[in-house]
Amino acid sequence: MSHHIFRRLLPRPVAVDLGTANTLIYMHGKGIVLNQPSVVCFQKTPSPGAGRVAAVGEEAKQLLGRSPTNLEAIRPMRHGVIADFAAAEHMFREFVEMARLRSVFGLRAEFTICVPCSATQVERRAIREAALAAGAAKVSLIDESLAAAVGAGLPVGEARGSMVVDMGGGTTEVAVVSLGGVAYQGFVRIGGDQFDAAIVSYVRSLYGVVLGDQTAEHVKKTIGSATLDVPTERARAIGRSLVDGLPRTIELSNHDVAEALAAPLRPVVDAIKLALENAPPELVTDIAHSGMVLTGGGALLANLDKRLAEETGLAVRVAHEPLTCAVRGASAAASCVDAASFG
Numbered sequence: 001m002s003h004h005i006f007r008r009l010l011p012r013p014v015a016v017d018l019g020t021a022n023t024l025i026y027m028h029g030k031g032i033v034l035n036q037p038s039v040v041c042f043q044k045t046p047s048p049g050a051g052r053v054a055a056v057g058e059e060a061k062q063l064l065g066r067s068p069t070n071l072e073a074i075r076p077m078r079h080g081v082i083a084d085f086a087a088a089e090h091m092f093r094e095f096v097e098m099a100r101l102r103s104v105f106g107l108r109a110e111f112t113i114c115v116p117c118s119a120t121q122v123e124r125r126a127i128r129e130a131a132l133a134a135g136a137a138k139v140s141l142i143d144e145s146l147a148a149a150v151g152a153g154l155p156v157g158e159a160r161g162s163m164v165v166d167m168g169g170g171t172t173e174v175a176v177v178s179l180g181g182v183a184y185q186g187f188v189r190i191g192g193d194q195f196d197a198a199i200v201s202y203v204r205s206l207y208g209v210v211l212g213d214q215t216a217e218h219v220k221k222t223i224g225s226a227t228l229d230v231p232t233e234r235a236r237a238i239g240r241s242l243v244d245g246l247p248r249t250i251e252l253s254n255h256d257v258a259e260a261l262a263a264p265l266r267p268v269v270d271a272i273k274l275a276l277e278n279a280p281p282e283l284v285t286d287i288a289h290s291g292m293v294l295t296g297g298g299a300l301l302a303n304l305d306k307r308l309a310e311e312t313g314l315a316v317r318v319a320h321e322p323l324t325c326a327v328r329g330a331s332a333a334a335s336c337v338d339a340a341s342f343g
């Protein structure tokens with residue numbers, strides 16, 4: 001009983017997915033307490049780096065590409081790791097404040113943070129330091145693809161292979177997991193950001209119109225497709241004409257968008273085929289039966305499952321709530337480890 005009360009006074013452990021596109025925080029026993037775009041906006045000052053945070057998350061994302069001259073909106077994460085340390089630290093601190101993670105006595109929580117397999121030791125240390133500066137009592141890191149596999153409900157603890165493809169904003173990770181660990185891991189530095197950029201450059205060369213990144217993302221979400229053989233759909237987009245510099249409305253078809261996405265999708269497909277060629281044979285046999293699961297926001301790209309099924313001959317399933325798999329899985333994995341080590 002007294003043990004129970006004591007536990008309630010301690011802050012609950014949290015899992016964090018500090019992604020290229022979105023940051024999520026999951027509190028053990030409570031669920032998702034923060035889900036915001038990984039964007040921070042600073043007030044510009046004459047001395048660089050000394051700016052005050054003017055907005056963070058959704059509010060800051062609205063300012064990306066349209067911030068007035070006294071404000072600067074920054075995305076501190078690139079390809080799943082910290083690209084701008086000072087900005088990441090400020091952003092992280094604001095998110096921790098917003099999520100109200102501390103206990104009634106102001107005690108700090110333990111953090112389990114997802115990191116991509118491609119992160120270097122230096123990049124891992126940067127994430128750890130940013131978390132400690134943001135108010136973590138203790139930091140553990142977990143493989144993002146393992147976390148995603150757990151969150152997708154794959155039987156990662158069993159002695160059989162499962163395959164997960166986690167496509168985020170800036171990376172795609174392919175992993176084969178078995179017995180609670182990662183048996184094979186591959187990645188490409190391609191994700192939703194690169195898809196958006198491909199749409200921008202396609203429209204620029206075909207129509208002579210420059211779209212903003214967020215317009216391109218909207219086009220991708222509404223009429224994007226990973227296959228070309230789809231019934232025609234159209235969407236309007238407004239960009240700036242290269243001819244006269246004036247706003248121009250164009251009508252794009254989903255075939256245009258599919259063609260634009262074909263180039264960045266190729267290396268993703270190749271990475272998955274490479275995984276099937278190089279993972280341990282017994283595990284590949286298991287995967288031939290169970291298929292693969294897609295997680296991360298990229299899993300929501302229309303027909304991606306169909307395309308990957310055609311390319312590999314495997315069954316492909318999109319995870320339930322793909323955008324939250326990694327953070328949910330990290331929390332579940334962390335509490336399993338706790339239960340195992342503390343009785």
Ligand SMILES: Nc1ncnc2c1ncn2[C@@H]1O[C@H](COP(=O)(O)OP(=O)(O)OP(=O)(O)O)[C@@H](O)[C@H]1O
Binds near residue numbers: 020172191217302
């Ligand atoms: N319906 C959709 N169709 C296509 N792409 C989508 C859709 N919904 C979201 N996305 C894309 O998913 C990406 C964000 O996914 P997610 O939040 O999993 O990335 P992240 O975890 O922040 O990035 P990373 O894991 O690379 O660090 C964005 O690029 C977004 O445009």
Ligand SMILES: [Mg+2]
Binds near residue numbers: 020
């Ligand atoms: Mg991610």
